[in-house]
Amino acid sequence: MPAHVEDKDVLLEMEQAAARSKKVYDNRIVTFAPLYAAISVLMTVCIAGFRRSNAAAHRRKLDMAEIEREVRFLRPIGHKRLIVVYGEHPQTDVDYIAATIQAIAAVE
Numbered sequence: 001m002p003a004h005v006e007d008k009d010v011l012l013e014m015e016q017a018a019a020r021s022k023k024v025y026d027n028r029i030v031t032f033a034p035l036y037a038a039i040s041v042l043m044t045v046c047i048a049g050f051r052r053s054n055a056a057a058h059r060r061k062l063d064m065a066e067i068e069r070e071v072r073f074l075r076p077i078g079h080k081r082l083i084v085v086y087g088e089h090p091q092t093d094v095d096y097i098a099a100t101i102q103a104i105a106a107v108e
Contacts, residue, residue, distance in 0.1 A: 033079035035070050037062050037100050038092040061091055064103045071107040 005011045038061035062070070074082065084100060086092040 030081065032081045032083040033074050035067070035074070035082045035084045037067060037084050038086045038096065061096070064099060067100050067103045068107055071104050
């Protein structure tokens with residue numbers, strides 16, 4: 001069953017957001033390369049449970065040097081936009097997220 005919005009104020013807000021997005025992207029399809037900074041961190045205990053049933057996966061979070069290497073790898077092959085993915089876990093707190101964003105922004 002498709003979701004729909006009955007609240008007229010929320011619907012108007014969504015329409016306005018879509019119009020702003022169209023001004024930026026026009027009718028292009030824009031893709032984002034995923035950078036998995038910490039989605040694999042202790043997924044067996046991850047609050048979100050993202051693939052925690054996969055016991056064979058190696059689980060850890062990336063350090064800042066690894067984040068920078070990932071960005072340096074993705075840019076030359078044409079990825080201009082990243083979506084950074086984190087696991088819901090105490091090890092990926094706001095300080096870690098802020099540090100990774102700063103590391104990504106610092107890569108030339």
